[in-house]
Amino acid sequence: MRHYQARPAMRAVFQYGIIHGACDRDPAADIDSATALKGAPVTHQARVSQLKLPQLLLDVDAYQSDAVTRLALQFMTLTFARTTEMIQVGDKLGAGCFSFAGPVIRRGFVSMVGSS
Structure with a gap:
C-alpha cells in the first residue's frame, strides 16, 4: 500500500469500527497527511564514470x-x-x-x- 492510500484505508477501518461499536472515534481524522504520510526520500545510486x-x-x-x-x-x-x-x-x-x-x-x- 502506498503512503497516499494509507489514510483512506485507515478511515474505512475506523468507520467500520464506529458503526459496529468497536471504537468511539476515528483517530485517522487527526493525521495531517501532508506531513505524517510522506514517502521515503529517494536516493539514486551513483553512476560509474566513463573513465572508471x-x-x-x-x-x-x-x-x-x-x-x-x-x-x-x-x-x-x-x-x-x-x-x-x-x-x-x-x-x-x-x-x-x-x-x-x-x-x-x-x-x-x-x-x-x-x-x-
Missing part, C-alpha cells in the same frame, strides 16, 4: 566469490538490466538466487560486490 567503467568491468570479470553473482553482473552490463529487475528474476528462479551489496569504493573507483 573499464576497471569496473575488469573487477567483475575477476570476481571469484560467487559465479552466479559474477554472471548476473556481467549480464547486467550487457543488457542494462537494473539490480531490482535481476533480484525479481532471481526470486522467480529460486529463493535468494541473486543478492547484491551496494557499491564499494576501493582504490578510487566504484565496484559492485555481490553479497551471496
Whole structure:
C-alpha cells in the first residue's frame, strides 16, 4: 500500500469500527497527511564514470566469490538490466538466487560486490 492510500484505508477501518461499536472515534481524522504520510526520500545510486567503467568491468570479470553473482553482473552490463529487475528474476528462479551489496569504493573507483 502506498503512503497516499494509507489514510483512506485507515478511515474505512475506523468507520467500520464506529458503526459496529468497536471504537468511539476515528483517530485517522487527526493525521495531517501532508506531513505524517510522506514517502521515503529517494536516493539514486551513483553512476560509474566513463573513465572508471573499464576497471569496473575488469573487477567483475575477476570476481571469484560467487559465479552466479559474477554472471548476473556481467549480464547486467550487457543488457542494462537494473539490480531490482535481476533480484525479481532471481526470486522467480529460486529463493535468494541473486543478492547484491551496494557499491564499494576501493582504490578510487566504484565496484559492485555481490553479497551471496
